[in-house]
Amino acid sequence: MDISELRKTVEEVELVDAHAHNIVSIHSNFSFIHAFSEANGDALTFSPNSLSFKRNLRDVAELYGSEISLQAVEEYRRASGMQSICSSCFKAARITTILIDDGLQLDKKHDIEWHKSFIPFVGRILRIERLAEEILDEDLRDGSSWTVDSFTKAFVSKLKSYPLYVILSISLHTHARNAVLAVLDYNILAVFLSNAVTVAGEIFGLKSIAAYRSGLEINTNVTKRDAEEGLRQELIAGKPVRIANKNLIDYIFLLSLEVAQSYDLPMQIHTGFGDKDLDMRLSNPLHLRAVLEEKRYSKSRIVLLHASYPFSREASYLASVYSQVYLDFGLAIPKLSLHGMISSMKELLELAPINKVMFSSDGYAFPETFYLGAKKSREVVFSVLRDACIDGDLSVPEAVEAAKDIFARNAIHFYKISSANGVINSHSNLSQKLNDDLDIDVSLVRLMWVDGSGQHRCRGVPKKRFNDVVVKNGVGLAFAAMGFSSHMDGPADGSGLTAVGETRLMPDLSTLRRIPWNEKDEMVLVDMCVKPGEAWEYCPRDALRRASKILKDEFDLEMMAGFENEFILLKRLTREGKEEWIPFDSTPYCSTSGFDAASPVLHEIVNALHSLGISVEQIHGEAAQGQLEVVLKYTICTKAADNLIFTREVVRAIARKHGLLATFIPKYASDDLGSGSHVHLSLWRNGQNVYMGSGGSSKHGISTLGREFMAGILQHLPSILAFIAPLPNSYDRLQPNTWSGAYLFWGNENKEAPLRASSPPGTLDGVTTNFEMKSFDGSANPYLGLAAILAAGIDGLRRHLPLPEPVDANPNPEILQRLPASLSESLDALHKDEFLKEFINEKLLTCIKAIRKAEIEHYTKHKDAYKQLIHRY
Known part of the structure; x- marks a missing residue:
């Protein structure tokens, strides 16, 4: 029997990882030993003596080429850095898609967006208990106490606010309506569902950890009165809320399952083994039979996680007799011994249809866990399918197809990844993306x-x-x-x-x-x-990373950033034998004819950016002659800076390809408007925007954190300008009545404010989602600019600086302080402002000051020298 084709398929297939968690910073206090064990406390000291620990440590050491010891591997990690080890692990794992449950609380975890640097496609799984707890931790705006009705409304509204990837077939079937009313408030749910629309987005499923809280014996007849009493008990226990009351857990589970079913979203359920706070007797998936037998949930799609170990046979049985049950074997592989992994996998396949069994790494915290999950899954699945061929259960061609199904195709179809956002149209596209990265026809890097x-x-x-x-x-x-x-x-x-x-x-x-x-x-x-x-x-990139780390370590916050990139397209003109560059056109702001004229260039720019994984939100003509703007989607600030560099490269290169010159120079023509690189900023914690105001802490629609952060930036803005407006030419742009921010103030939707609080369409009344900094321009080093902004914001948070009242009118120069009108004035402010030394070390700061001084001296002596800057920026 020739099984070489099976071996080749298992080794080469790219994996769709349907259940994983966030990776943490290399500076996290979550110990690396947890990569190899689920144990905690004193039990963790015994874990190095387990079979799986010894095997997995050896596998990681071999990947890194280090000695086989925990200390040696940890030293390698520290020396290499997170970017390097992530690249190594994901390249070796050949994972092309991950769905991340970001509800696991981990110290200094990276947000979902961060993972997109290493994986072609990243989606999200929403943990329902964590969502419920976050809602209950908030105070109601009117000061009243939570009730089941107000909680239900908030819960489904919050779900609605997330970008769900769904193909909707709303509304509820008539035969289910009366049954639903017995348990849930149908009117609340119906309003939510009737207003829903089909959207493409990041959430591909829900997840429940009811097994950890009260067990899987869900009471399908739980009443609102029971849930109300459970809610009251949880609120009495105080904040932060950790829901453990069985009636409330069951209510939330059923509410979520109803929403998931209506949206045709799957629901993952933790089953089997886990941490010691789980009663494993109650995590047997057979306890779910009441839910599975209930007619109103017959169209749901449920995934039993972790191979339900040690209840793998029970899980296999459920998948064989209930159409709505599917299986995922992550965590059991690689956390069991080799014999345990193979036995569990064989038990899953004893009864379960192959097209209901899916791979996941259940990777968490450390990239090595993704690698180990992938590596051992390949080995175990190959062993099990090979034995099935030997036993006569499968032919070799059937085993080959089974491997493809288990590792990728089942998840692609089940989670509807194949049509998400148009990013992935088939698994072959996933393969092609990875192969494109590995093509040997690349000449230069x-x-x-x-x-x-x-x-x-x-x-x-x-x-x-x-x-x-x-x-x-x-x-x-x-x-x-x-x-x-x-x-x-x-x-x-x-x-x-x-x-x-x-x-x-x-x-x-x-x-x-x-x-x-x-x-x-x-x-x-x-x-x-x-x-x-x-x-x-x-190193500028390290300066931004260090400032970001301080924000994370001290306040558990991350800064998101999104840039609006203005540039001018110039065409070459020869007059009397001399070469000149003049604006591409003379059309006004948002001109349709101007857009049409630039359309070939714009299409190529957008396509190129999308191929680089950079999301474009808008593109349009601006007010200066030949001026255009590309608006990028916000992301974590370190990645936003990277994206900005790539965007500038794309714009200039595509323009050059069309015989044009694109310039980001702040002020191309003295008699026309300038070009900025406005940046929109917000603060996030655990995947939630905490810059936005909520409850009693909100003023101007901004949270206390947001106001203090803005106050720090406003106080230090004169010296920050030396980083975000670094040329003498920059200050020719920063003039009154040009929407560039010439005076020191902030405003609500005030285009003349250097700091503009912004409430995009769709935002609730009175809520502000981000603020815009107008002064940032296209000649700035984005890493240094964002680092300076972060430093100022952190100063505001540390000192709890108050934010002045906004100016919601055209600025009055007799009342307001003028911001530096020249680079000299900004440099003077920087010399007097000592706060930056902690964030941008003194040597780098000295270097930047010297460069700015050199710029001032040169352009003071050579008045027309700025005209050459079109070839540099």
């Missing part, structure tokens, strides 16, 4: 960085050398290069940088991209290091 003057620079290396040498050792760059100014490729006087010494440009593999306009090349952003794994003091 461009290593890109942004210097202290905000200019993009790169080195090119052949692909083979990149793989063989540069990935591990980087390339050398003279220290002096970080101190270059916009007018001279030499270090600015006083920068502290000379021709002596080199930094290492280490590629961040999570940013490696095929270049859309030149498919023979790739590009990758680099970190500047003293040696691999150790950041250089002058």
Whole structure:
């Protein structure tokens, strides 16, 4: 019997990971030993003696080429950094899709968006108990106490606010309506469902951990009165709420299952083993028979997680007799011994149809858990399917198809990933995306960085050398290069940088991209290091990471950012033998004819950005001649800075391809409006926007955290300008009555304010979702600019600075303070402002000040020199 085809399929198939959790920062206090064990407390000290611990540690050590010890692996992780180990683990795992349950509370966990740097497609699973607890932790606006009715309304409304990936067939069937009324308030649910629309988005399913709280013996006849009493008991226990009352848990479970069924969303259910706070006697999936027998849930789609171990046979039985039951074997693989994993997998397949069994890694906290889940799943599934062939249960071709189903196709069909957002149309597209990244026809890789003057620079290396040498050792760059100014490729006087010494440009593999306009090349952003794994003091990307870490460590917050990128398209004109560049057109703001004229360029820009994984929200003509704007979707600020660099590259390259020149220079023409890079900012915690106001803490629709953060930025804005408006030319743009923010104030939807509180369409009345900073322009190094903004905001949070009252009218120059009218004034403010030293270390700060001084001196002496900046920005 030739099983080579089966082995090849199992080894090469790209995986769809249908159940996983967030990865944590390398600085998290969640110990790495938890990658190998579910134990806690004193029991954890015994875990290194378990079979699975020893095997999994050995597998990770072999992947990294380190000694086989926990200490050696941890040392390798610290030296390599999170970006490197994530790239290694996910590349080895060959996972192309993950669905993340982000309801698991972990110290310093990365948000879902962060994971998209490593995985082509990332979706979300919403944990219902966590959602309920977050709602109950909030105070009602009118000061009243929660009731079951108010909770139900808030719960379903919150679900509605999320982007669900659904193909709707609403409304409830008539035969189910009366049954629903016996348990739930149908009127509340019906309003929610009748107003729903088909949307594509990130949530692909719900999840319940009822097994952890009160067990799986769900009472399908729980009454509102029972739930009301349970809710009262939970509220008496105080905040933060941790729901454990069985009646309330059962009510939430049934409410969620009804919503999930109506949206044709699956619901994952924890079954079987887990942490010690779980009563395993109550986690047997057979307890779910009452739910499965209930007619009103007959169209639901339920996934039993973790192979239901040690109840794998029971799970297999349920999947064989109930059409709504499906199985997922993550966590059992790789947390059991080899014999245990194989036995559990065989038990699942004793009765369950193969097209109901799905892979997941149940990866959590550490990228190594994803790798181990994938590696051991391949080994176990191969062993089980091979034995099935030997036993005569399957032919080899049937086993090959079974492997493809278990590892990818079942999940793609079940979670409807195949049509989500148009991103993934088939599993072959997933394969193609990964193969595109690995194509051997790539000639050169461009290593890109942004210097202290905000200019993009790169080195090119052949692909083979990149793989063989540069990935591990980087390339050398003279220290002096970080101190270059916009007018001279030499270090600015006083920068502290000379021709002596080199930094290492280490590629961040999570940013490696095929270049859309030149498919023979790739590009990758680099970190500047003293040696691999150790950041250089002058590295801009590290400055932003350090500031982000302080925000996370001290306040458990992350800053989201989204940029509006204005630029001017210029065309070449020759007059009397001299070359000139003039605006592409002279059409006004949002002109349809101007858009039509630029349409070929715009289409290519949008397509190129989408191919790089960058979401475009809008694109339109702006008010200056030849001016356009590309608006990017917000994301975590470190990634937003990366996306901004790629966007500038795309815009300039596509324009060049069409014989045009795109420039982000702040002020191209003295008699026309300038170009900015307005940035929208918000604060998030555990996947929720906490900049928005709610309850009694809200003022101007902004939370206390949001107001203090803004107050810090407003106080330090004069010195921040040296980072976000870094050229003398920048201040020609920052003028009154040009919507660029010339005075020191903030306002609600006031386009003249340098800080504008924003409430996009669809936002509840009186609620503000983000604020916009107008002063940021296209000549700024985004890492340094965002780091300075973060530093100021953190200062506001630390000192609980009050936010002044808004100015919701055109600014009065007789009342308001003028912001720096020149780079000289901003540099003076920076010299006096000491707060930045903690965030942007003193050496880098000295370098930036020297570059700004050099810019001032040069452009003061050479009045027309700014005209050459169109070729640099």
